[in-house]
Amino acid sequence: MAPSIDSSARVLFVTPECAPMTKTGGLGDVSAALPEALRAAGMDVRTLLPGYEEVLGVMAHAQLRASVRVLGFDCRLLDAGAFIVVDCPELYARDGSPYQSRDGRDWDDNPVRFGVFCKLAALLATPDSPLAWRPDLVHCNDWPAALAPVYLHGERERAATVMTVHNLAFQGLCDPALVGPLEVPASYFTPDGLEFYGKLSFLKGGLVYADALTTVSPTYAREIQTPDFGSGLDGLLRRRRDVLTGILNGIDTQTWNPATDARIARRYDAGRLEAKAENKAALQRRLHLPVDEDLPLLGAVGRFTHQKGIDLLAAAADELVAMPAQIVVLGKGEPEHQRELAAVAARHPGRVAVAIGFNEDLAHAIEAGADVFLMPSRFEPCGLNQMYSQRYGTPPVARATGGLVDTVIDGVTGFLFESAESAALVAAVRRALAAYRDPARWTRIQRAAMARDFSWGEAARRYADLYRRLATVPQR
Structure with a gap:
């Protein structure tokens, strides 16, 4: 008993x-x-x-x-x-x-x-x-x-x-x-x-x-x-x-807080979103990409596994770069996925940067410096990065599964897609970039995302x- x-x-x-x-x-x-x-x-x-x-x-x-x-x-x-x-x-x-x-x-x-x-x-x-x-x-x-x-x-x-x-x-x-x-x-x-x-x-x-x-x-x-x-x-x-x-x-809202984060180039909050541009420029320089404030920067952090849909990102990369956009990816995992991403970076010098391994400082820099965060998971019990990215005013593009559904409001704090296919990921990024090109709408999405309470x-x-x-x- x-x-x-x-x-x-x-x-x-x-x-x-x-x-x-x-x-x-x-x-x-x-x-x-x-x-x-x-x-x-x-x-x-x-x-x-x-x-x-x-x-x-x-x-x-x-x-x-x-x-x-x-x-x-x-x-x-x-x-x-x-x-x-x-x-x-x-x-x-x-x-x-x-x-x-x-x-x-x-x-x-x-x-x-x-x-x-x-x-x-x-x-x-x-x-x-x-x-x-x-x-x-x-x-x-x-x-x-x-x-x-x-x-x-x-x-x-x-x-x-x-x-x-x-x-x-x-x-x-x-x-x-x-x-x-x-x-x-x-x-x-x-x-x-x-x-x-x-x-x-x-x-x-x-x-x-x-x-x-x-x-x-x-x-x-x-x-x-x-x-x-x-x-x-x-x-x-x-x-x-x-x-x-x-x-x-x-999530740990003290560690993941852009207003106090010592790991990022410039601290900011929902009332100082213009400072986010300094983090973008610092990230571009750090990963040897051309500094371009207007070119959308797509970020991803995580394990390179089938579950995380990293192969979907690799398959979509050519179309994403052509939108145009830059892509930064941090993580490690299965060797075949690391090779896929390395090949993407080799095809698109100056547009795609891939960092193999895990670096907490760089993870924070990507959350703060990217314009859009990518999470194309085939399944995701909860997920943390989509909550981090919203807290940092970096709207996520995520597959509609598991905890991603429970934490991302489609069209309000981020963008969801249904099918575990690269074409669906590309379409969702197109929706996100259409909003990005409307500064007033993008600011509303960023602020709505940053207002979410993801504390424990x-x-x-x-x-x-x-x-x-x-x-x-x-x-x-």
């Missing part, structure tokens, strides 16, 4: 990454901002993180609270105030990202690495916890945290559980031979449990056994219940739709309400 939860609830926020210490995508940003917003709302929220080298490096003050052996591994639990860190060098002290080596290959033992992580999260939510602090609720994020509700399911006295899906495409599939080593009850490995086409699915386990499910936008919550977006789990999600909620992510306050309130609704959990 789960305990009552009120505004002062103790919440264990379980995540494989948290900015700025470790981040591979939007989950890292969310894992930093949402717990902070919940703490501001009066909740006692502590974030459970694996002890990667980057994490331990900034937590030298952390105090050892317990040593435990989990799934055959010796782990130390370090208390760093708002963070509880799982220190197990054998599993987490590696050169690379949380999930991959530097050459982009998944760590072979990821199921064990995150199985240990989940087992510890579950342990902390039961009377057997070695810590004095015990959560009322465990909030699990994406597949690396998804076995925690599985481990807690059979406990007579336990915390309530929430499973948040940030991207359903990543499911944590592994060999069913690991059922035993992971200490998952064999009775759970069925089509109604963790089995997914012969594999063990971490994420499916969380979706089956958590008390409540959330995802990161209302539209994505509806989309993942369909075959087109459900990644084979749409039937399960339809069955559990009564406990599935879409809660739109927010509303999301924190929604999660607090969800926690309160989880007052009791019936035995299954």
Whole structure:
């Protein structure tokens, strides 16, 4: 039976990454901002993180609270105030990202690495916890945290559980031979449990056994219940739709604020939009493009993947340049997409600039200096850049999917297109540039975009309400 939860609830926020210490995508940003917003709302929220080298490096003050052996591994639990860190060098002290080596290959033992992580999260939510602090609720994020509700399911006295899906495409599939080593009850490995086409699915386990499910936008919550977006789990999600909620992510409105942003050439706000031109000129110079105030500058920042529609942008580039326009792109990802974009830049010197890698300063410079921001995603659970760009008065052109639908008002704060085709992207950019050539209309669009409230306050309130609704959990 789960305990009552009120505004002062103790919440264990379980995540494989948290900015700025470790981040591979939007989950890292969310894992930093949402717990902070919940703490501001009066909740006692502590974030459970694996002890990667980057994490331990900034937590030298952390105090050892317990040593435990989990799934055959010796782990130390370090208390760093708002963070509880799982220190197990054998599993987490590696050169690379949380999930991959530097050459982009998944760590072979990821199921064990995150199985240990989940087992510890579950342990902390039961009377057997070695810590004095015990959560009322465990909030699990994406597949690396998804076995925690599985481990807690059979406990007579336990915390309530929430499973948040940030991207359903990543499911944590592994060999069913690991059922035993992971200490998952064999009775759970069925089509109604963790089995997914012969594999063990971490994420499916969380979706089956958590008390409540959330995802990161209302539209994505509806989309993942369909075959087109459900990644084979749409039937399960339809069955559990009564406990599935879409809660739109927010953004860090202090970090992403053109009025105070130290990373941009000239600060500005909705009342000083003329200063935006200095950021455009600085961006053009930085990326070795001709400085031209009148030539529209299209910007894009993100991972170079099929999901993000980067191939649609590459296919559309010749037509976009001919409108005429300049294009700047920052990101990294799949080698074939990097080659496609490099070829585009080679065809259009002085018109297209591509920066491979990720640079936070340049990301801010693009948001501030571009005239239009491009997000041609095939699917987008929430998306953050379209909110950043609106805050910076850089109207987005985005595909009408997921959180992009929930955050961009077509023709008012940006421009949406339906089909995942380069021709649809080109048509939407034409609409945007028609507005751009009407200065009065463009200023209205910029100011309407900048007036949107994308802070974390509303999301924190929604999660607090969800926690309160989880007052009791019936035995299954």
